[in-house]
Amino acid sequence: MMRFYGFGPWLVSGCRAGFGGWLYNTLWWLRPIISFGLFLIAVFVIYKLFFAKSNLLRKKDNAIEILKERFVKGEISEEEYRKMRSILEEKE
Structure with missing residues (x-):
């Protein structure tokens, strides 16, 4: 009968049981680097969505406001402004 040590049945004698146990034991140092990278990506996405002056969540300006x-x-000159505004008002 097998005895389990550690934090749960997936750990046997201090290493991960089953397929990939050698990989887990040899690349254990990558785990904090990957976790920190995912944390940085999450912070960047939250910043871009809520704090950056991007057009992602803002209401789009309509063409007349841009004009x-x-x-x-x-x-543009006044003549060009009036001409373009009349064209835009016809289309709306």
Whole structure:
């Protein structure tokens, strides 16, 4: 009869029983590195979703608001602004 030692039936004599036991024992040092990497990825995703000024969760600006911004910045003239606005209002 087998005796189990450690934290549960998956550990036998201090090593993992069954297939992959040698892999677990030889690459044990990778586990904290992978865990820390996953933690960093989770922090990055949370930052991008809630704190970064991205368009992911913000309401999309409609075309007329973008056109107004371009006119205020001086990128287009008043004539171009009126022409483009009339075209956009016709399509909406």
